[in-house]
């Protein structure tokens with residue numbers, strides 16, 4: 001009998017768990033000294049790079065941009081002025097917030113932007129659809145659990161110059177003739193665990209299956225059990241709430257099927273397209289097992 005190792009009973013190498021996430025970057029100042037109020041000094045992003053950041057986010061009018069550590073407000077002001085988006089700038093420095101408000105008035109966008117004097121680790125990010133960062137590597141890493149918890153799947157994060165260590169970006173964009181680098185992520189839906197799944201074929205027949213996914217950020221592995229047979233899913237891809245995967249050829253005249261699904265909490269719905277065979281369109285509905 002095979003040992004139960006996850007992803008149904010298919011033996012495979014499991015991913016190494018991540019080191020414990022730090023709630024916040026460690027403070028290594030002199031003994032007895034308190035943490036400085038600012039985690040990062042004010043260094044503005046060049047205006048051309050601001051345009052590239054908003055372009056990399058594929059910004060739309062319906063977006064709400066949060067710039068964490070907003071400096072003079074240039075990112076959210078540009079988002080409002082040139083894309084018609086709404087923006088919120090957070091900065092711990094009162095003088096910075098004052099200059100943001102003056103700059104927003106000059107740009108004529110006061111109705112679409114808001115500036116809050118606050119520690120960025122205390123900000124509520126739940127309404128943001130785009131988050132921009134120009135901080136420092138350890139501050140990005142400290143922010144990572146908050147971004148994953150508070151942002152909705154599909155939200156985009158653009159960081160000027162700094163990565164998030166082992167949360168690998170979906171895209172890296174070089175700008176300003178290669179002198180600057182932007183890291184881009186899309187927050188993935190959580191699909192970790194086992195899902196009870198019903199597949200409906202286009203001739204009306206139904207088939208029950210169990211799907212199991214293991215997930216680290218946007219990287220997902222999956223396996224399925226249909227009619228007692230277990231197979232690894234191929235070409236598994238997670239993009240925000242969209243999960244796609246291929247159920248490969250399983251012999252017995254079955255065609256490989258490519259599924260595209262929408263994930264909403266513990267419910268997944270989608271459809272599959274078979275390369276050949278009688279049933280070429282399939283409907284998938286799945287619910288996560290508790």
Ligand SMILES: C[S@@+](CC[C@H](N)C(=O)[O-])C[C@H]1O[C@@H](n2cnc3c(N)ncnc32)[C@H](O)[C@@H]1O
Nearest residue numbers: 038039040043044045069071091092119120134
């Ligand atoms: C490098 S500047 C970036 C400014 C702006 N985002 C840009 O790209 O032009 C970082 C800003 O973060 C602010 N900041 C530093 N630590 C902060 C904290 N804990 N909470 C909120 N703002 C912070 C600083 O005051 C500074 O204005």
